[in-house]
């Protein structure tokens with residue numbers, strides 16, 4: 001459960017925090033919409049990416065749409 005994440009500003013889908021480990025000691029979090037795939041930038045700080053997502057959910061003009069194309 002990823003509590004305290006606002007719905008996606010584009011599709012109103014639910015978002016989740018994903019953790020990508022680069023090594024045993026280091027990895028990065030990012031919040032990704034489960035429905036349309038928009039995501040925040042990555043950070044090693046989980047509360048930071050959650051804040052980033054919620055801030056962007058309040059202001060959709062700054063949300064990256066890069067992930068909507070490609071991949």
Ligand SMILES: [Zn+2]
Pocket residue numbers: 008009010011012013033034035036037038
């Ligand atoms: Zn979405």
